[in-house]
């Protein structure tokens with residue numbers, strides 16, 4: 001007797017993931033788990049037995065993309081069970097459950113149950129198939145009390161992995177739905193996360209991006225600290241590079257910055273959300289810092305890591321951002337020694353406190369402000385990259401197909417390219433001299 005399932009009995013899953021790195025990490029873990037349990041991902045042209053949509057709800061456009069993905073999957077795989085998870089599923093479970101083709105909507109607290117629920121659903125569908133009865137009877141389960149931390153680690157490519165260390169947020173910024181969608185701040189234990197990093201090293205992974213919703217808040221549920229976490233991860237043999245995906249400026253302590261500067265594997269690379277360079281707007285947003293604190297953090301990074309890449313998130317057109325406040329914000333951002341901006345346009349979200357702020361920015365004005373900041377970002381990024389032309393830096397090379405140029409990132413996050421013919425460098429770190437800067 002063999003336990004290997006025949007081609008007939010193998011079940012296949014299609015995945016669609018929208019949103020942030022956290023969702024990608026979670027889908028990747030789910031895919032590995034289901035594959036180990038006999039449900040393999042579809043190859044091109046195959047029909048799926050189950051479709052899993054991991055959704056995002058950061059803006060109204062994100063919600064719309066989720067609905068489009070569900071409709072598309074239902075058209076392409078009419079007999080498949082459709083399961084919807086993620087932030088949009090948590091916020092609008094009933095609405096999604098009413099969509100054609102959707103069988104199951106699971107909220108954040110149910111994320112850990114997804115594999116078991118999929119097996120149940122597929123078994124029920126298989127039972128009904130000979131009778132010809134349809135099984136599109138939707139169920140939505142999304143409880144408000146979200147406490148469980150579901151560990152996740154995804155393979156971005158062979159060189160880079162995304163390790164989720166924390167989930168949820170306790171901050172309640174006025175424009176943000178994350179605390180409603182993902183629940184209160186919680187985290188994995190340092191021991192469990194080190195074990196996951198060791199597993200990445202065993203699989204040959206060289207770089208880990210530490211992800212979470214508010215990762216500086218790490219340790220609420222285990223009594224540990226973010227600094228202790230990164231110190232423990234730094235000791236994992238085989239992992240050559242760590243990057244911190246994004247950390248709130250008020251939680252990025254000088255101690256963390258100084259420790260990263262002398263660590264073995266933490267790269268000179270920070271991503272810090274500013275959101276607005278106007279103190280009045282920061283207050284309206286209920287952020288936990290002011291522009292003076294933000295400037296101090298950037299300066300501290302520059303003192304101890306002069307070559308560090310500093311990426312900064314900014315939101316334009318939030319309610320209350322008058323033309324004067326935007327101008328003030330622009331001047332502040334321009335004065336910072338940072339490497340790149342990630343510009344987001346404010347989107348109204350139901351249930352947020354921002355809706356009580358009277359001043360609304362028109363879509364045209366939002367667009368114009370966004371364009372100005374994008375141009376500023378391009379200027380800053382070019383200046384940052386130009387600084388390193390003619391210098392030598394270590395690069396981790398990513399997988400490239402035969403005949404294709406090799407690409408990789410320097411320690412300080414400058415994307416570099418080598419002409420074709422160097423595929424042997426795949427997943428290795430070499431020092432190279434940066435010769436030219438091409439936009």
Ligand code: SF4
Pocket residue numbers: 169170171172173176177178179213214248
């Ligand atoms: S810190 Fe603010 S913006 Fe970030 S997830 Fe928490 S509530 Fe949302």
